[in-house]
Amino acid sequence: xxLFNCLPAVPLDGGHVFRDYTYSLMYRFTRNEGVAERVxxxxxxxxxxxxxxxxxxxxxxPFIGQWI
Numbered sequence: 001x002x003l004f005n006c007l008p009a010v011p012l013d014g015g016h017v018f019r020d021y022t023y024s025l026m027y028r029f030t031r032n033e034g035v036a037e038r039v040x041x042x043x044x045x046x047x048x049x050x051x052x053x054x055x056x057x058x059x060x061x062p063f064i065g066q067w068i
Contacts, residue, residue, distance in 0.1 A: 022039075022043050023040040025040075
């Protein structure tokens with residue numbers, strides 16, 4: 001359970017840590033709070049969707065061949 005909570009998906013704690021880290025990294029490059037926040041939110045949302053779709057594929061992937 002503890003390792004699942006560390007995944008970089010926003011509803012989990014790892015997602016909040018990942019978002020804060022990407023925000024601080026983007027702020028160092030851009031020196032603009034608005035741009036850094038938008039970019040870090042985009043990156044974090046992309047990773048969250050990737051993790052969600054990978055879980056859905058792990059669950060429903062074996063059955064896709066039967067449905068087609």
